[in-house]
Amino acid sequence: MSNRYAVILAAGQGTRMKSKLYKVLHPVCGKPMVQHVVDQVSELGLQKLITVVGHGAEQVKQQLKNKSEFALQEEQLGTAHAVMQSVPFLAQEQGTTLVVCGDTPLITTQTMEELLKHHEQTGAKTTVLTAYTEEPAGYGRIVRNSEGRVERIVEHKDANQEELTIKEINTGTYCFDNQALFEALSKVSNENAQGEYYLPDVIEILKNQGAVVSAYQTSNFDETLGVNDRVALSQAEAIMRKRINHKHMVNGVTIIDPANTYISADTVIGNDTIIYPGTVIEGTTSIGSDCIIGPHTEMKNSQVGNNTIIRQSTVHESKVGDGVAIGPFAHIRPDSTIGHEVRIGNFVEVKQSVFGNESKASHLSYIGNAEIGERVNLGCGSITVNYDGKNKFKTVVEDDAFIGCNSNLIAPVTVGKNAYVAAGSTVTHDVPAEALSVARARQVNKEGYVAQLKQKKNF
Structure with a gap:
């Protein structure tokens, strides 16, 4: 097996997402798309991993941290131009370079490994990952010759009517002989409908040089889904959710x-x-x-x-x-x-509290900035009063203490081991171990009060 490298294309803004968040940072099942791709690619035993960033470069770097090196594409002039930004990292290397888009969160290590093995076994200078779909609109088409070999890849906007009927599509994932890749990139032109430098043009350049060009068709089209708008994002979410849930059920x-x-x-x-x-x-x-x-x-x-x-x-x-x-x-x-x-x-x-073993707060309580010991009972309505409007303070309730219902513990305060706090108390001072704290006004009953009140108000 030759040395392996990877380039992840993550520079696009994603205008069709209509979002302040850069496209590759949109989450699928809680994880940014580009993180899904990096995590899967990282399992391939690479010598180097380069992520090409542009829009939102700092945010992407912050997300990926030390899982990748980074190349900056300041102006987005197409996929071939993006790969060119990795010249300082890869141009002198010998081996195989995998190129994959950062907006394909469903692609798996297994599929990429199969692509790499196919590429290495066929001795090709380039291998494209393809897929078959009944709805190929928007995808580049794989044009094969009469012998079934890849002739060229035609972008959707540049395809003629015959080419638009082709249902084998370019997934945007490729393997290249690294030296052949960077030599061919220098020959790519932007004479096309978009005025961009297309990476698929490298394939035709290598073919015209007599190089072996190969294709590996994956049987799982879902993995190749590129997310360009919120509709595709929801589709990726549904597929990923099904995949995750299936894994857990199998386990x-x-x-x-x-x-x-x-x-x-x-x-x-x-x-x-x-x-x-x-x-x-x-x-x-x-x-x-x-x-x-x-x-x-x-x-x-x-x-x-x-x-x-x-x-x-x-x-x-x-x-x-x-x-x-x-x-x-x-x-x-x-x-x-x-x-x-x-x-x-x-x-x-x-x-922000610690609750010790076998302790309980069964209903209607707030416990904040507290350390609750073991076997403590916090009665209904127990409150740790931890905030004075400016600072937070700590409440400690030690093992086996019993806090009666509707009690307020005014922090900072400690209730000792085996201590009891009577229901309805507002505790402002520490309670010693084994003590009973009663911190409430003494009950006063005023007999006949209601009758007097009604008479006074002419009820």
């Missing part, structure tokens, strides 16, 4: 309604977990085995242990342990750590 996850379950490409789920409809799992999320997630649960960049139930709730950028029950209608906000065997009930919000 032992039950997805009750795959068409209405949305799981990011980077999510990991253990076997015997059940995902109910309406669930949205985003970012880099991991879920253990034997869990129940949903219905209508939203998770993002979170880690969940085994045997945990999360129903109709939101968990963002947090860690949840084993045997936890969350919801319905709970909100676990970022930087929260929920221990094992914890109960977070309906209408409970937890933010």
